[in-house]
Structures are given as structure tokens and as C-alpha cells.
Amino acid sequence: MPLGTLDRTPPPFFRQGPSALSKLTVCTALALFLMVADTRFGVTQPLRAVIADFLYPVQWLVLQPVNWVRGSAVYFQSLQSASAGAEQMRITMAQQSLKANQVDQLMLENTRLRQLLELRARINASTRAAQILYDAADPFSRKVIIDRGQVHGIVAGSPVIDGYGVLGQVTRVFGAISEVTLITDGDQAIPVLNTRTGVRGVAFGDLSNPVGGMELRFTPADTDVQAGDVLSTSGVDGVYPAGLAVARVDKVERRSESVFARIALSPLAQVRGTMHVMVLQPVGSQIEARPVEPSATSVPAAAPSTPKR
Amino acid sequence: MIMRQGQQLLLPANPFFIWVTLLGAFMLSMLQNIGFWGRAAWVPDLLALVLVFWSVHQPLRVGIGAAFVLGLCMDVHQGGLLGANAMAYTVLSFFAITIHRRLLWFSVPSQALQVLPLFVASLLIGLGAKMLAGGTFPGWSMMLAPVLQAALWPLASVILLVPQRRAPDPDLNRPL
Numbered sequence: 501m502p503l504g505t506l507d508r509t510p511p512p513f514f515r516q517g518p519s520a521l522s523k524l525t526v527c528t529a530l531a532l533f534l535m536v537a538d539t540r541f542g543v544t545q546p547l548r549a550v551i552a553d554f555l556y557p558v559q560w561l562v563l564q565p566v567n568w569v570r571g572s573a574v575y576f577q578s579l580q581s582a583s584a585g586a587e588q589m590r591i592t593m594a595q596q597s598l599k600a601n602q603v604d605q606l607m608l609e610n611t612r613l614r615q616l617l618e619l620r621a622r623i624n625a626s627t628r629a630a631q632i633l634y635d636a637a638d639p640f641s642r643k644v645i646i647d648r649g650q651v652h653g654i655v656a657g658s659p660v661i662d663g664y665g666v667l668g669q670v671t672r673v674f675g676a677i678s679e680v681t682l683i684t685d686g687d688q689a690i691p692v693l694n695t696r697t698g699v700r701g702v703a704f705g706d707l708s709n710p711v712g713g714m715e716l717r718f719t720p721a722d723t724d725v726q727a728g729d730v731l732s733t734s735g736v737d738g739v740y741p742a743g744l745a746v747a748r749v750d751k752v753e754r755r756s757e758s759v760f761a762r763i764a765l766s767p768l769a770q771v772r773g774t775m776h777v778m779v780l781q782p783v784g785s786q787i788e789a790r791p792v793e794p795s796a797t798s799v800p801a802a803a804p805s806t807p808k809r
Numbered sequence: 810m811i812m813r814q815g816q817q818l819l820l821p822a823n824p825f826f827i828w829v830t831l832l833g834a835f836m837l838s839m840l841q842n843i844g845f846w847g848r849a850a851w852v853p854d855l856l857a858l859v860l861v862f863w864s865v866h867q868p869l870r871v872g873i874g875a876a877f878v879l880g881l882c883m884d885v886h887q888g889g890l891l892g893a894n895a896m897a898y899t900v901l902s903f904f905a906i907t908i909h910r911r912l913l914w915f916s917v918p919s920q921a922l923q924v925l926p927l928f929v930a931s932l933l934i935g936l937g938a939k940m941l942a943g944g945t946f947p948g949w950s951m952m953l954a955p956v957l958q959a960a961l962w963p964l965a966s967v968i969l970l971v972p973q974r975r976a977p978d979p980d981l982n983r984p985l
Binding site for chain 2: 520521523524527528530531532533534535537538539544547548551552554555558559561562563565566569633634635636637638639640641642643645672679685686687705
């Protein structure tokens, strides 16, 4: 279309282009195809990545005034509250350093015991600090955007934690940003372990809770679960390292008509307010490949040799 | 062209201005998300508003194809189901083009009332698509969004028509 004003050219007689209805049909069909491809086949990630790379400069531009306002709000904070905050931090750090010393001691002990018992060494995930930029705008899911992406070596599937517990999992990686699905999202599941009893289960985001809670599904009604129990990652999934705090049991509801108990959890991570997070490497990438079964290797090797005999 | 009574003669629309306002509305939508309200469901979709406005006023410039592409960009920014906003905007733009000859005969508040069903329809399309794909229901506050968009229609028709209402022959008394 030329950039001149339309009113100065006579309307075309023959080539009037497709009608609005046909355009609507084509675009709607294309949108439907994209939706199905996105949900059922998951093949739209390249297209999404290309559009996201084009959008990134715009998002960056919009983010700048927001960052200035946030920065100036911190700058004009009173000296008193700043020093009080620093004091609080120092106390917390002292408490944590005590704990850290104990943990070091225990780790040493653990390593020796494991050597003694010839167990496999614990997996230590490497970490990468990141900052949450903003909540993803889609009100139908619970996701946040962090400021680390493919260029920083983030891979999809990495667990994300904050200072209090597991926050979520990286679900999409773009050039300079990535998308983290929070553990309160309805589609997000995380295998957990009750630290009091050792019972394993799977915690899901709660669909019905608009604030953002979680629930422990598929737990038989006679399982020992009490309000106040702390759940941590069990480490059986090959994604999350074992022993990260996930949630606390809020309410246990046992009903006669169901064989499963209804267990409401509240996540320990600050899913609504946190700014700084750590991205861990998925545990699965560090576990050695499963040893190939001898019969599986010998059969294809033996098969071509049999006709020669 | 038949003109309605009392209609102001407007200067031709500058295509550059049209695209700048569409981009600006997109950026304002982003700013609402990033800076103010996060993923709140009641936030008015300014891009949809400006898109309907230009589909009504300049249907030869801004049409269904543009709406589809902008919807895709919105989907990627929101991080939701790819194609849901694209479909909603496509339908929105189609109905806007369908009513564009009739709508401008009415007063501006009446126009706002008549674009409200369009916004509701586009919201319901997005809702249906995302719920079918397994999303969480964001709460009834989302029904506020189309009402707010329709309420902003008079403001949009003042701001977006300003360049076209300038005097064709600026002089000292009418500098713009």
C-alpha cells in the first residue's frame, strides 16, 4: 500500500482483494491451527521465539521507566528504614551463618558416611542468580518473566527457587529473557515428600484458588498428614534436587464420599512478591546415562553375524 | 459520499500516525502489565480499543490481517496460548469493519455503547479458547475489561482524531 493518502487515488475496479469474510475465515482458521499446534503438539516454540525476539526491544523500552520509578522509590526511602533493614539482614545472616556452619559439618559427615557405605554422591546443582522482571500478562496462568535467557545459558525445565523455597520451573527460554511457570499454576506439578512422615506425593497448583495456593492430590484419606507439615522436594523426578522446601499443609479435609483427602497447601516461596531468584540446573542433566542392558547391545551386534555362520 | 448533518470535514489520516498509535497502545498495554497491575484480569485492553477505532475510521488501512498479527504479538507478550488473542482480534476487527458505515452516524456515547458487544464477544472468544486449552479461570472481574474499553471510546475518539482536526491552512491565529 503506498504511503500517500487513499483519497487521492481512484478505487480499484478489478483487483479489490479478498473480501472481509474470506480474510476472517483464513485468519480464524490459522489462529485455530496455531492454538491446536500450541497445546497438543507443542511445535510453535520457534515462531514464538522469533516474535519474542522482535518484541524484546519494545519490552525493554517499556521496562526502563518502570525501573527508574522503582529505583527512585528505593533511593528516597528514609535512612532510618534503610538502616533498620540492614540491621535485620545482619541478624538473619548471623543466624544463617550458624546454620551454614552446621550444614558444612553435616555435609562432611554425610560425605564420609556415604563413602563408608559406598553410596552415590549427592548431586549439587549449579546455580545462576536472576531477577524477576514482571508477571506474564496472561490472567489464565501464573507465570513470571526473568531477566536471564538463552544467552546466559538457561535451559528449559530448570527449577527456580527463592530464599524460602521452590518458586517454579523455567518453561520457555527466549534470547535474553525466560518464562517461569510458578508452582501455583494449575498445570504445574511437583513431586514432594512430607518431611515429618516421609510420605511421597505430588503437589499441584490449585485451579480454584484465585490467590494462588496448591493442593496435594491423590493422597488416600487414611494417610498421616497434619496441618503444619512441611513438604520438600523428593528428588525422584530428575528435575528438582531433593530437599528443597516447597509448601506447608494448610488444611486437611477428609470426606466420606471420596477415597482421597483434600489437602490445601500454601507455598513457602514468595510467589507474589519476590524479586531475586536462583535458577538451578536440572538434576537430570547431571545424572549419568542409564547403563545399556547387555542383552540390548549384544543382540544387534550378533544379528548380522548369524547369517554368515 | 453522503455526509451526515453537522459532520466536521477531517483531514486525511496519516498512515504513519495510525501505526504509531497502534504501537503506542501496545506499549501502554505492556506498561499496565509490567508497571502497574501484573496479571490482573480487569485491565482494559487498549490495543483492542485502538484497533477497533482504526478499523472503524480507516478500514482500508487497518484491517483483519493487521489485527491478526497484532494479536499474535500480544499472545507472545502475554505468554499465553498462541493464537487466542489473534483470533479474538481478528473477529473484533471483522465486526468493526462490518459496522463501520453505520457506527459513525451516531453520537460518540452511543458509539461507545455499540462497540461494547464487540469487546464482550472478543473477551468470550479468548475465554473460551483458553479455558478449552486448560487455563485457570481468572475470576469475574474480567467482565470489567470490555466495559472499561467501551468507556474509553470517547477519549480515544478525541485523542486519535486530533491530527485530522487540524486546520488545513495554518496561520497565526490557528498555528496547528
